[in-house]
Amino acid sequence: MDDNTRLIQLPDKGRVLIFTDVHGNIEDYNKYLDKWDSNDSDCHxxxxxxxxHSIYKQDYSIEILEDIIEKFKKYDNFHPLLGNHEWSHIANANLFKGTINQKKDFEEMIVERKSSLEPYLSNYITFFKSIPLFVQTENGLFISHAGPSKKIETYEDYEYVVEDDDYYNELIFSVVWSRPEKDYSEYDVSNFLDIVKSNVMVVGHTIVDGYRIFGKQMILGSSFGSKKKLYLDIDLEKPINNMDDLVGKLKPLDG
Ligand SMILES: [Mn+2]
Incomplete structure (x- = not known):
């Protein structure tokens, strides 16, 4: 499979830092970014x-998004992935947290800050379409916002998700929305890892305090909803063969 924008493949060289779900929390965002050496092209x-999309009054989603857009253009070692909240704008799908429509709130915030919705929203959507869904590392790790999707049953299904540019089908919906237990089992995680030929996977999406292990999957809690905020710091030259190898790479945001 060729490298394309939906799948980033990292070689067995250097280091990768992983965090997730900051949801407009610029303090956490900046602290994670401070841990990254942008000028070292082998530090991802x-x-x-x-x-x-924050549910709090102090919502810095636009500031974070614009910083991510700038860094994505500037650095080849900077990899923002598509989550269901970014996807909601591509698909023009309302997204509720309780009674709050976060897609609509975000659009209203654009108007407040920029005094018009366009061309800002369209530019943001173009950006969301340009970012990857997955990162896979040579040393055994697969990274995604959510999932795996149970609808990916074969390598051909996976190839379709990676190479297609349709954002409106059920398959993409399930890739960015699927949750453990409700939408997939530990067996489904193993089956997906066999298909993509990785050893373990890490996702965000579902709120956990710090992290949770679900079979061969780690659910990471880096910011939103997590009291114990954690990220991963991985040496790409050492193999990640199992969950113990991955758990050993967890670090606290503060400390
Ligand atoms: Mn999510």
Whole structure:
């Protein structure tokens, strides 16, 4: 499979930092970014989706998004992934947290800050369409915002998700929305990892305090909803063969 924008493949060289779900929290965002050496091209950083949409009054989603757009253009070692909150704008799909329509709130915030919705929203959507869904590392790790999707049953299904540019089908919906237990089992995680030929995977999306292990999957809690905020700091030259190898790479945001 060729490298394209939906799948980033990292070689067995250097280091990768992974954090997720900052949801407009610029304090956490800046602290994670401070841990990254942008000028070292072998030092990668993965933001595993849902960097926009806060339910709090102090919502810095636009500031974070514009910083991510700038860094994505500037650095080849900067990898923001598509989450369901970014996807909601591509698909023009309302997204509710309780009674709050976060897609609509975000659009209203654009108007407030910029005094018009366009061309800003269209530019943001173009950006969301340009970012990857997955990062896979040579040393055994697969990174995604959510999932795996149970609808990916074969390598051909996976190839279709990676190479297609349609954002409106059920398959993409399930890739950015699927949650453990409700939408997939530990067996489904193993089956997906066999298809993509990785050893373990890491996702965000579902709120956990710090992290949770679900079979061969780690659910990471880096910011939103997590009291114990954690990120991963991985040496790409050492193999990640199992969950113990991955758990050993967890670090606290503060400390
Ligand atoms: Mn999510």
């Amino acid at each position: 950083i993965v933001i595993a989706g849902d960097f926009i």
